[in-house]
Amino acid sequence: xxxxxxxxxxxxxxxxxxxxxxxxxxxxxxxxxxxxxxxxxxxxxxxxxxxxxxxxxxxxxxxxxxxxxxxxxxxxxxxxxxxxxxxxxxxxxxxxxxxxxxxxxxxxxxxxxxx
Amino acid sequence: xxxxxxxxxxxxxxxxxxxxxxxxxxxxxxxxxxxxxxxxxxxxxxxxxxxxxxxxxxxxxxxxxxxxxxxxxxxxxxxxxxxxxxxxxxxxxxxxxxxxxxxxxxxxxxx
Numbered sequence: 442x443x444x445x446x447x448x449x450x451x452x453x454x455x456x457x458x459x460x461x462x463x464x465x466x467x468x469x470x471x472x473x474x475x476x477x478x479x480x481x482x483x484x485x486x487x488x489x490x491x492x493x494x495x496x497x498x499x500x501x502x503x504x505x506x507x508x509x510x511x512x513x514x515x516x517x518x519x520x521x522x523x524x525x526x527x528x529x530x531x532x533x534x535x536x537x538x539x540x541x542x543x544x545x546x547x548x549x550x551x552x553x554x555x556x
Numbered sequence: 557x558x559x560x561x562x563x564x565x566x567x568x569x570x571x572x573x574x575x576x577x578x579x580x581x582x583x584x585x586x587x588x589x590x591x592x593x594x595x596x597x598x599x600x601x602x603x604x605x606x607x608x609x610x611x612x613x614x615x616x617x618x619x620x621x622x623x624x625x626x627x628x629x630x631x632x633x634x635x636x637x638x639x640x641x642x643x644x645x646x647x648x649x650x651x652x653x654x655x656x657x658x659x660x661x662x663x664x665x666x667x
Contacts, residue, residue: 445599474654484600484644484657497654531599547592547599 443468445534445548453554459520462551466513466534473515474545475507478529487530490515522555529553559583562645562658571667575632579645579658582626586647586656589621591630594642594660603643604630635665 446465454460466473475487486499490509507517513534519526529552535545562579569575577591588607592600604619606612606628612619618631628647632639645658 476657483659484646486654486656489654499654533599544602544605547601549597549599 445532445546447530447532447548447551449551450549451552451554453556454522456522456524456555458522459518460522460553461516461518462530462553464515464517464532464534464548466515466532467536467546470534470536470546471513472535472545473509473513474533474535475515475517476531476533477501478531478550479527484531487517519553524555527553527555557582560645560647560656560658563661564659566662566664568664568666569635571635571637571665573635573665575630575635575639575663575665577630577632577643577645577661577663579628580626581628581647581656584623584626585649587650588648588655589619589628590646590648590655591617591619592644592646592657594644596641600644635663637665637667639663640665 448463464473472491474489476484477487478484487501488498488507489496493509504520509515529550531547531550533545533547560581591604593603594600606619606621609621609623616633620629642660642662644660646655648655
């Protein structure tokens, strides 16, 4: 059974640019959550999607957005990149759609560096 | 004050030692408690998942939840060098759609 796939694995962008990250959940999983991980702040919740609907959102500026497609694949977008957006972006998928109240599986993450 | 507090370590122990990892939290509404292990350059993987209070054992790992003290623990028996990783505690609300993570504790097990 294929795991959670995130692409790309590594990305270097310039301040002011925008970026789109992709996450393909495990087949059959309908819930996808996104997290930002940095050494200083740890893992912080960005948003959660279930059946193409955003059900919850963390405390991030509007520059961070996401969406989910009918096949459960999800994308997140960051516009007007800032140096502080450099982080590991992780997505997690779960089956029952209660976010991480049930077992969730993380992808390997996308390492974003903003220069 | 953060909702979930976890000592970032690092924690260094000899092979075979019993490791104790802990988190405290402030919100009594948390109902689900998890421990994740994260190796360098990898995503977190779920180790233990507990609903409400009590103990749960899985092989060398034991998770404990004390809701009265707002304190959770993960014990690793007979620690191995392969256990060297960052351990993250996490918790969420019943019916909630987001999870709050601790900062993670870096563990080194020396052969």
